[in-house]
Amino acid sequence: MATQPATLKPKNNKPEELGQANTLWRDAFHRLVRHKLAMFGAIVLLIVTVMALLGRWIAPYDPNGMDFSARFAGPSLAHWMGTDDFGRDIFSRIIYGSSVSLQVGFVAVGVATLFGTSLGLIAGYSNRILDEVIMRAMDVLYAFPAILLAIAILAALGRGVGNAMIAIGLVYIPIFARIARGAVLGIRNEEFIIAAKAMGAGDIRIMVTHILPNVLSPIIVEITLSFAFAILAEAALSFFGLGTQPPDPSWGRMLSEGRDFFRQSGWMAIFPGLAIFFTVMGFNFLGDGLRDALDPQLRR
Amino acid sequence: MKYQYILQRLLLAIIVVLGVTFVVFMIVQIVPGDPARIVLGPYASDEAVQGLRERLGLNRPFFEQYGSWLLGIIQGDFGQSLLNGQEVAPQLQGRVGPSFELAMVSLLVGIIIAFPIGIISALKPGSAIDIVATLFSQIGVSIPTFWMGIVLVIVFSLNLSLLPPGGYTPFAEDPADWLAHIILPAFTAGFVSASIQTRFIRSAMLDVLNANYIRTARAKGLHERTVISRHALRNAMINIVTIIGLQITALFSGIVIVEVVFSWPGLGRLALNAVLERDYPMLQGAVFVVALMVTGVNLLIDLMYFALDPRIEFV
Numbered sequence: 001m002a003t004q005p006a007t008l009k010p011k012n013n014k015p016e017e018l019g020q021a022n023t024l025w026r027d028a029f030h031r032l033v034r035h036k037l038a039m040f041g042a043i044v045l046l047i048v049t050v051m052a053l054l055g056r057w058i059a060p061y062d063p064n065g066m067d068f069s070a071r072f073a074g075p076s077l078a079h080w081m082g083t084d085d086f087g088r089d090i091f092s093r094i095i096y097g098s099s100v101s102l103q104v105g106f107v108a109v110g111v112a113t114l115f116g117t118s119l120g121l122i123a124g125y126s127n128r129i130l131d132e133v134i135m136r137a138m139d140v141l142y143a144f145p146a147i148l149l150a151i152a153i154l155a156a157l158g159r160g161v162g163n164a165m166i167a168i169g170l171v172y173i174p175i176f177a178r179i180a181r182g183a184v185l186g187i188r189n190e191e192f193i194i195a196a197k198a199m200g201a202g203d204i205r206i207m208v209t210h211i212l213p214n215v216l217s218p219i220i221v222e223i224t225l226s227f228a229f230a231i232l233a234e235a236a237l238s239f240f241g242l243g244t245q246p247p248d249p250s251w252g253r254m255l256s257e258g259r260d261f262f263r264q265s266g267w268m269a270i271f272p273g274l275a276i277f278f279t280v281m282g283f284n285f286l287g288d289g290l291r292d293a294l295d296p297q298l299r300r
Numbered sequence: 301m302k303y304q305y306i307l308q309r310l311l312l313a314i315i316v317v318l319g320v321t322f323v324v325f326m327i328v329q330i331v332p333g334d335p336a337r338i339v340l341g342p343y344a345s346d347e348a349v350q351g352l353r354e355r356l357g358l359n360r361p362f363f364e365q366y367g368s369w370l371l372g373i374i375q376g377d378f379g380q381s382l383l384n385g386q387e388v389a390p391q392l393q394g395r396v397g398p399s400f401e402l403a404m405v406s407l408l409v410g411i412i413i414a415f416p417i418g419i420i421s422a423l424k425p426g427s428a429i430d431i432v433a434t435l436f437s438q439i440g441v442s443i444p445t446f447w448m449g450i451v452l453v454i455v456f457s458l459n460l461s462l463l464p465p466g467g468y469t470p471f472a473e474d475p476a477d478w479l480a481h482i483i484l485p486a487f488t489a490g491f492v493s494a495s496i497q498t499r500f501i502r503s504a505m506l507d508v509l510n511a512n513y514i515r516t517a518r519a520k521g522l523h524e525r526t527v528i529s530r531h532a533l534r535n536a537m538i539n540i541v542t543i544i545g546l547q548i549t550a551l552f553s554g555i556v557i558v559e560v561v562f563s564w565p566g567l568g569r570l571a572l573n574a575v576l577e578r579d580y581p582m583l584q585g586a587v588f589v590v591a592l593m594v595t596g597v598n599l600l601i602d603l604m605y606f607a608l609d610p611r612i613e614f615v
Contacts, residue, residue, distance in 0.1 A: 147554075147557060
């Protein structure tokens with residue numbers, strides 16, 4: 001009679017759970033560090049981030065500075081990636097363009113994550129009617145090809161990089177909603193949720209403090225992969241003339257400008273294309289590595 | 301149960317299409333300020349702006365506008381182009397065929413590339429082929445579609461003069477010329493699609509190859525080819541078809557870009573031109589028809605499950 005059952009000692013459970021959670025994330029981190037492709041992706045992204053943050057100090061020229069004596073100059077020591085039809089240094093424009101791409105990524109993915117995850121959490125946790133309404137609305141948005149919907153939204157809101165960020169973000173909301181909802185459905189009847197309800201926790205509190213942390217893994221992976229999509233989408237929209245407006249440098253815009261001169265000055269389109277390719281690949285590699293690290297059972 | 305599933309899928313598709321009409325209708329409604337003023341520009345007279353407002357029905361209450369617009373669409377009336385005053389519907393009609401052809405051929409190209417690579421890499425996980433396949437799928441999804449299109453035009457049209465750089469010839473007019481024109485755009489859109497499909501085919505095959513019935517099939521001495529084609533692939537198909545279904549929307553997204561790069565006279569290019577010209581009725585029509593096509597193909601794929609797996613039930 002002197003010893004109490006362990007279940008009656010909730011205080012003892014808490015640090016253990018905390019320790020376990022820490023170990024889970026630490027294990028995932030170790031798995032990620034050992035993932036070669038993910039690390040390659042991370043290094044590429046580190047370089048792009050440094051370019052975006054320190055662009056004004058590391059760019060050798062003013063990205064919009066024209067030099068008509070150096071029009072269409074090929075790659076050389078003076079201009080590593082050559083110059084364009086206005087004599088602007090392509091390397092400097094690519095460095096500045098990285099900041100546009102990352103900004104679009106952050107804002108667009110931020111919008112999609114915030115709204116998509118919230119809607120998914122609500123749909124998964126709430127009653128059937130609300131779930132149906134939200135998910136059918138997501139089905140409707142999902143019926144539009146992403147780029148086409150982004151174009152339509154830009155037609156309404158007007159051209160420009162700011163609206164492009166919003167458009168790309170809106171387009172990706174259904175993906176996050178579906179992932180979050182799926183993850184919530186998997187755990188909504190778990191004992192710890194029922195226990196929290198029994199203890200009188202409100203719905204919002206349960207969603208934010210109990211459900212959200214448990215559905216974070218797939219969302220983190222999707223955030224990384226969505227960055228890749230956002231960068232590709234911004235490039236496509238700018239290529240169409242709907243995103244970044246001249247003379248601001250954007251990789252998609254540079255590609256579009258380089259297209260007309262591809263035969264005689266291929267570097268005008270090759271380097272921006274490579275910049276997009278490597279950055280998108282970086283996010284894809286990192287996203288895949290994260291998926292493997294956070295959910296080793298899914299690994300193939 | 302079978303008919304209930306079909307009915308439920310049909311009902312769901314109708315709900316989605318109704319939702320699509322609402323979103324498409326909202327394109328004009330969310331224009332900040334007066335859409336008529338934006339279309340006509342700052343120097344247009346107030347009378348002209350008022351005239352366009354009436355023509356677009358912007359003076360009427362919101363639900364009345366939506367109702368009459370929806371009714372028009374059901375009757376095949378998409379309004380008139382703001383650019384040339386012509387009916388939108390016939391122009392859309394002329395674009396559906398080329399877009400659909402490009403989508404289907406791209407899907408076929410994707411499947412032709414993805415199936416062998418996905419299956420071989422699943423049969424030999426960890427092998428050199430598997431690593432190359434994984435890299436292919438990673439690299440494929442990272443290549444900007446429009447960039448790849450441009451590079452292909454430079455190589456195959458401008459340098460090697462093997463294929464036309466763009467344009468379209470109807471199949472009925474000249475099948476050989478149609479084929480010559482569709483190869484580059486279909487390969488561009490299909491390549492990206494293939495790189496995504498490869499991963500899922502590999503994954504679906506790996507799941508199946510570890511199942512007991514495959515071991516049994518091998519143990520009873522069946523030829524490996526029979527084991528793969530009759531037992532493994534058939535069971536993996538249900539997952540593969542799901543993925544192809546999910547790919548349809550992404551494929552159409554790629555096709556919008558490809559149509560612009562290759563001057564393909566499809567709905568995507570029409571939509572983009574409409575945006576650049578602020579031709580809202582044309583844009584609405586093009587976007588609606590593409591979404592309708594995507595929903596239709598998805599419904600078809602949903603119904604295809606029956607042929608593949610008689611056990612399936614609607615949940």
